[in-house]
Amino acid sequence: MLFRDDIHVQSNVFLCMRERGKLVPGSTREGHNVFTNTGRNLLSKLIAWKTLGSTDLAFTEKRLRWMGMGSGTQLEVANVSQLNSPVLITPSRYLVEIQSTEHPTSTTARIICIFGVSDITFSQGVVELSEVGAYADVNPADSAGDEDSAAPGFTTALDPSIGTNAPSAYKAFEPINKTADYTIEVRWDFRIV
């Protein structure tokens, strides 16, 4: 009989542009994506305690926290280490916080990010977008101390002001043109099956 002898994390990205709440025709992109080595490393550290004691100590407290977008593209493979061509979301940040998390089923986690009309296109004009990344992190305000200090390959909190952060999951898609008239809605599902 069939049973879950291996665990599968199926991730799927849906994104679209909206103008005053209405879907922009032809702007929907949907598909599977890749869990990067950074994401796999995160999962292996996340499920384990580093030390057990009166109060257990974790290897990492990072969880999916940010999204970033870019105008480049690259092969969707596990060794993706950054967006190919990251774009600024605000004048000083390449990453924005995920706005909400849902569990459409008990074994599915969905992260949602809405890029506003002035996000990305804060200087007006048109910005072509063709890649998106999801990033795991702790709250920068909580990052002081020894967060992840004993986990090789991990750094402390990410720096949203640089474009070279390593995503845990990555998706390349057919380009869409973002203008200041549009918002972008990104929904990213992680389904454990």
Add this chain to the structure above:
Amino acid sequence: MHVHADSTLSVQSLFRACLKKDGVAVPGSERVGHNVMTNFGAEWLAELIVWQTIGVSDVPFTNRRVRWIGVGDDSHALVTESIQTLKSAVTIDGTLYLATVDDSLSTPTGPEFVSPVWVRFARTFDYGEISHSGDVVIKEAGLYADYREGGVYGLYPTNPLNPVIAYKAFDGLLKSSAFTLELEWSFKF
């Protein structure tokens, strides 16, 4: 056109059990194989990877991580992801049904990272453990996610019915005070 690869992350989990006497494996006592991740385990993982709220201070859905192993002297006839508990949990020391995955008898102690994406949990049950009141035939094992904060656990180690995140049934192993029992559970992401 985009080339897509690795669109689904397959996590390989493997279970291994073995009796040892004076550190030497007892012939015929090795049990190796895949296991089942329960629905409870899948729900736990879906909650673990995301924040519940992101704000001034981020709040997780769960802070449970792999912490315990338990064993039983019977097994579920039908092994599916709907399994919730061991069928017939036995105590480790007469009181506790759960043993930490971090103990001084394991080599190495605590979780071992075989590679950056491959974590292995191990527990070696000492001569007097499990068989504290006589021989026990071990036929099942379960893995548990939990936390301890300020001395307080989420699960109840004295309760035989804690929910398992992963489960393995196997051909019986006679645990007597002449043997140690070594269990390993690995997850390769």
